[in-house]
Amino acid sequence: MSIRHIVVVLAAALTTACTGSATTPGTEPSRTTSPTTTTTRPPAPAKWRLADAPPTEPTSSLNDIAVVDSTHAWAVGGEKYSVAAQHTSSVPVVVQWDGESWTRVPLPGITRPGSLRHVAASSPKDVWAVGTTLADAGQSTWVIHYDGKTWQDIPFPPGSTPAMNLYTDLAAVDGHAWLIGNSGSQVLLQHWTGGAWQEVQPPRECSAGGASSGGMPNFCTFTSLKAFSPNDIWAVGNGAWAGFKGPLAFHWDGTAWQTVQIGITNEELTLSEIAGTPTNLWAIGDMAMMGGRPLAAHWDGKTWKTVDGLPTGSDLAGVAVDVFGEPWVIQNFTDPSSKLATHRAGKWVATQAPQPRDTVGMTLHAIASVPGTEKMFAVGGADLNTNPRTLRTVLLEYSSPDGAGGNPQTSRPSRPPAAP
Structure with a gap:
């Protein structure tokens, strides 16, 4: 962000000229002293920097992050993973932000091997992973839940038997939770109603009889979620049926899921991530999520419109919307390295993500903004110079040098000028 200058208004020094007129006896001519000039140092611009993450044992990575407010955030992942013992080696990891620092959270009742993939929170006492x-x-x-005191297992019968099910995202709002994903061409939609999981049917177009493009059965993929209330939830992905093939948005109104086209058809594109507010939603994706043609779309509360200009050659892995209403997008490259791009003044501007000095590469997996402040976090894994290659968790923070990132109790910061 460019520096926002604080203007100090200086009073002009007044001088009194002698005119030769007589003065009143017993009085002195008026004397004016010059005011003391003080300059307030402008705040340093916010930028991306490495945050102090709790230590983990390689191979380790943070896969997702959820932020409730300026003093409550959680990031999840796994550590101690070994390719030689991939079924039994990984250990779940949860780290928590309290407004000052990140700390490792104990999981005494969680003994199974594996890695946490997704996290969502609606309040400090309602966190799901x-x-x-x-x-x-x-x-x-498997699913775990934090009630403000402890993490506990939540029975999830659909996932108890090993299968080729891929759950791609998680959302939580007002005591409800949603899990979405796919099993082959079948859409997986699971809704926690407050006491049990309930399977929900996908939109009719996704499963109705008939053939899509190329004679394949109708299908949809659900890849990412954003929940605003139990009756207002958005998801993104793609789909195909007779007469349509391309990226899609989906909306839940409390009764049923409906498909919402974004203006692109007959193209092998998908939306993979979504973030924002009910009137300022951003979604990103690319050609079959393979780093091909990039895609960005914006919802203003009424219509979806595509936004051009994202550079090609990277995998778009996450999106967040900052306090100014601007999107930030993770770009991962094959070297491996990462950039963070924002859309401002009609164009995309990318910043190289900082990387730990003792590493040879980095991949970011998720990004989230802190409500009411400029602060943002991004999480992932950094490549260590080992053979075979191993990873270590990495956590980035976007803030001013003092780490404040803006005060949520003050008025919203002014929008910074566009980068050149």
Whole structure:
């Protein structure tokens, strides 16, 4: 962010000229002293920097992050993973932000091997996380919940048997939770109603009889979620049916999921991430999530419109919307390295993500903004110079040098000028 200058208004020095007129006896001519000039140092611009993350044992990575407010955030992942013992080696990791620092959270009741993939929170006492454990037949999926005191297992029967199910995202709002994903061409939609999981049907177009493009059965993929209330939830992905093939948004109104086209058809594109507010949603994706043609779309509360200009050649892995209403997008490259791009004044501007000095590469997996402040966090894994290659968790913070990132109790910061 460019420096926002604080203007100090200086009073002009007044001088009194002698005119030769007589003065009143017993009085002195008026004397004016010059005011003391003080300059307030402008705040340093916010930028991305490495945050102090709790130590973990390689191979380790943070896969997702959820932020409630300026003093409550959680990031999840796994550590101690070994390719030689991939079914039994990984240990779940949860780290928590309290407004000052990140600390490791104990999980005394969680003893299974595996890694946490997704996390979502609606309040400091309603935090959900989803993990997976690898098996020969695929993977099992399990769910844990934090009530403000302890993390506990939440039975999840659909994931108890290893299968080729891929749960791609998680959302939580007002005591409800949603898990979405796919199993082959079948959409997986699981809704926690407050006491049990309930399977929900996808939009009719996703499963109705008939053939999509190329004679394939109708299908949809659900990849990412953003929940605003139990009756207002958005998801993104893609789909195909007779007469349509391309990226999609989906909306839940409390009764049913509906497909919402974004203006692109007959193209092999998908949306993979979504973030924002009910009237300022951003979604990103690319060609079949393979680092091909990039795609960004914006919802203003009425219509979806595509936004051009994202550079090609990277995998778009996450999106967040900052306090100014601007999107930030993770770009991962094959070297491996990462950039963070924002859309400002009609164009995309990318910043190289800082990387730990003792590493040879880095991949970011998720990004989130802190409500009411400029602060943001991004999480992932950094490549160590080992053979075989191993990873170590990495956590980035976007803030001013003092780490404040703006005060949520003050008025919203003014929008910074566009980068050149």
